[in-house]
Amino acid sequence: MGALAGTITMTCYYVRGEIPKDFKTSYLDALRRNRFVDINLDLEHEESMGWVTIADPFNSEFELNDVLWGSYLMVALRHDTIRLPATAFKLHLRKAIAEHLKKSGKEKLSKAESDEVRERLERQLKKKALPNIKTYDVVWNMDRGVVWLWSTNKKVNEQFLDFFQETFGLMPYEKSPYAQLEQLGMEEEALERLLELEPAAMSAPPGEGGRRKRRAG
Numbered sequence: 001m002g003a004l005a006g007t008i009t010m011t012c013y014y015v016r017g018e019i020p021k022d023f024k025t026s027y028l029d030a031l032r033r034n035r036f037v038d039i040n041l042d043l044e045h046e047e048s049m050g051w052v053t054i055a056d057p058f059n060s061e062f063e064l065n066d067v068l069w070g071s072y073l074m075v076a077l078r079h080d081t082i083r084l085p086a087t088a089f090k091l092h093l094r095k096a097i098a099e100h101l102k103k104s105g106k107e108k109l110s111k112a113e114s115d116e117v118r119e120r121l122e123r124q125l126k127k128k129a130l131p132n133i134k135t136y137d138v139v140w141n142m143d144r145g146v147v148w149l150w151s152t153n154k155k156v157n158e159q160f161l162d163f164f165q166e167t168f169g170l171m172p173y174e175k176s177p178y179a180q181l182e183q184l185g186m187e188e189e190a191l192e193r194l195l196e197l198e199p200a201a202m203s204a205p206p207g208e209g210g211r212r213k214r215r216a217g
Contacts, residue, residue: 009150010148010149010152011148011149011151011152011174012148013149013161013172015145015147015171016145016171016173017171028062028067030168030169031062031075031167032060032061034051034167035050035051035060036048036049036050036051037060039131041082041126041127044123046082047081047082049078049080051163052077053066053067053076054067054075054076054137054139057076057078057133071141071142071143071144072139072142073139074139074140075137076136076138077135077136077138077149077156077163078135079134079135079156080134082132084122084125089121089122089125092125093117096120100113100117136150136156
């Protein structure tokens with residue numbers, strides 16, 4: 001969250017490439033292809049990520065008025081995870097093993113039997129658990145070629161870059177002084193000369209600044 005309310009912590013990217021003339025149709029279709037879908041526990045998935053509307057994390061239908069405001073395309077990246085608390089799971093597993101031993105009449109389970117009890121218990125508990133839901137707002141000014149992601153987390157940013165490129169066919173690159181000059185249209189030759197410049201100190205080295213001490217004598 002953050003674009004509509006809350007924190008203003010974000011990462012800024014520039015976006016290279018041409019916006020297709022039919023973007024109102026093609027981008028909606030692309031968002032729908034990469035929309036968020038619920039975690040499929042039958043496939044033993046523990047997480048899921050995809051696009052949702054910026055105003056409603058449970059809406060991934062995508063109508064034009066949901067995502068487009070003038071030159072701004074606004075969506076959110078939703079990431080769901082299901083994680084069982086380790087301590088609580090150990091207690092449930094201990095109980096499940098005890099019940100299995102009592103039912104089978106055995107004193108000890110083999111490793112294969114223990115693994116089977118564990119896997120069955122995990123599936124049962126995950127079906128009862130609510131996923132942890134996180135959303136990250138994304139605002140793209142298509143006229144300026146700038147996109148903001150409301151997260152500074154490294155892994156989230158890496159996932160965002162993959163999803164953005166897969167969805168829109170364009171690769172964002174992180175904002176930097178060099179990227180800003182490139183975005184402003186500085187010629188390649190001038191940019192190369194800029195990279196050859198030696199860094200300059202913006203303050204005097206220790207002992208050389210301020211008032212000099214007078215020599216005694």
